[in-house]
Amino acid sequence: MGLRLVNGDPGEELVVDTGPLSHLAEAGWLGVLRSVAGARKVVVPDAVEYELRRGASTRPHLQQVLGTEWISRSALDTPSENAAFAHFSAFLVSGGRNIGEAAVLAYAQVHGATAVIDDGAARRAAKEAKVRYTGTLGLLCEAVRAGFLTLAMVSSVADHLMETEYRLPFGPGEFEKWAQENGAV
Template identity: 40%
Template sequence: MTPSGNRLLFDTPPLLHSAKADRLDVLGDLISGLDAVTTRAVVDEVGSKHAEARAAVLNASWISVVNTDSLELLKAFGAWSERLGATHGYNVGETTLCAYAEVNGGTLVLDDLAARRVAERHGLAVRGTVGLIADACRRGRRTVTNASVLVDDLPATGMRLPFPRGGFESWAREKRLLG
């Protein structure tokens, strides 16, 4: 699935791991021309895992932190909280993003497989971080070789990938993500 519309809604992992790899600017460049947003809950999750990454996200000019306290969003949050099991701080970032997407549209950038499945089952557009990088290659924003270097930097930050180091291109071609 390719991004729906021009708005991308970023969850914690792509922001956290890109910032930890000192590649947050590269992530922003990959999506140049698209509207990128996240929520305060996601920023707080990033900060709970890595304070410097939180500061980097807040200072990144390419992404905005959206307001999620309207009545309409709070109602949607309640429904998504049940769907995703957001309890005691768990899944709150994903829940705010799903509520925002339901109300305002856009493509969720989620890597958590369970959350992705729930979001898709309820009609939301979803893309994973590596799929987003493959999309950038297809649009000519990055070469596959350049994207592979970026992707190979991410596991050192703790990010799990669906392929081994050096496997981005073959994985993306197998999934028919490169065109």
């Protein structure tokens, strides 16, 4: 599902999960998300904000995410949001895990937003429910295709993300080769 990037429609929204925010902040590249979003609103549901706050005491980079003014917060409190959250929770939430992903997908489904998720189970749930989604790497590749970021810059971002134990389908220094071999850019 393609995304329009630079100067996107101001009515469009990206609803972002904890993982992408955490890894981008830890790697020092949170501002790239702001730039890639363009005119689109970046939103985190209350469950993601809770996960960020809970982790901030041991992972100080999360304070950077919580302190941003360009990321909007949204409580899931309408009947349709609660029903969507219950639906996605039934598939994703186990042992207190994946609550953020369920909230991101619920918000995206109800509001027609694009979910930014990296978890495999959440991506499968999004696909099954026909919720528009992308991963962190997908956003970065779209930015390269749009001419907004260079291959060299995204290669650097990818290498820094891997330093935070972010899993990517290639090793350090291999983004450009992977992107070209897979038609990602």
